[in-house]
Amino acid sequence: MDICRCKQESELFHIGEKLLKKHKDKNIFAVIGPMGVGKTTFIKKLCGLLGAKDLITSPTFSIINEYETDNGSPLYHFDLYRANVDEVFDLGYEEYFFNENYCFIEWADKIRQLLPEDAVIVEMKEENGERVISF
Numbered sequence: 806m807d808i809c810r811c812k813q814e815s816e817l818f819h820i821g822e823k824l825l826k827k828h829k830d831k832n833i834f835a836v837i838g839p840m841g842v843g844k845t846t847f848i849k850k851l852c853g854l855l856g857a858k859d860l861i862t863s864p865t866f867s868i869i870n871e872y873e874t875d876n877g878s879p880l881y882h883f884d885l886y887r888a889n890v891d892e893v894f895d896l897g898y899e900e901y902f903f904n905e906n907y908c909f910i911e912w913a914d915k916i917r918q919l920l921p922e923d924a925v926i927v928e929m930k931e932e933n934g935e936r937v938i939s940f
Contacts (some may be wrong), residue, residue: 806937810932814846817936821850824940828925833902835913835920839928842935845884847929848909852880855907863911868896878906886910893919 807827809820814848822832832932836844849861856875862883864870872880881901885893893916901908914921927940 806939808936808937810935810937812935817843818849818854820853820938821847824925824927824938825851825854827940831923831925832905832907833892833924834909835861835868835905835924836911836927836929837914839931840886842929842940844911844929846881847927848911851907851909852882855880860871868892869901881906881908883908883910883913885910885915888912888915890916890919891940907911 807823809823811820828834828938836848838844845863852872856870857880858874859872861872861882862870864885865884868883868885868888870882872882874880898919902919905909910916910920912927913924925940927938930937
């Protein structure tokens with residue numbers, strides 16, 4: 806397991822590079838952590854690294870956002886803070902989770918039973934003014 810610490814948002818770019826390089830054969834990233842720890846900010850960096858063309862915003866109310874990339878493959882960004890397992894099931898989560906496109910899932914701990922076995926778990930927390938990111 807990698808454990809990365811950062812004090813500045815700019816450091817998230819390098820942590821994102823490390824995460825994507827280490828898990829280059831994975832496409833489902835389950836991001837877990839308390840409110841305000843920077844889950845959306847980190848996902849914005851990851852989407853940027855993957856060539857997202859669109860403005861990356863939190864899908865808190867829509868549950869899912871789709872972003873276009875330079876290579877034409879979509880990226881999916883879920884925010885499950887206001888969702889439950891039944892709602893995610895009704896969204897047709899299988900179409901997103903079981904294809905080759907990247908999925909970044911905030912509050913993924915709410916749907917652990919639906920995550921693919923090979924999903925990359927990214928845990929974020931705050932300690933002494935630093936973000937601690939493990940994967």
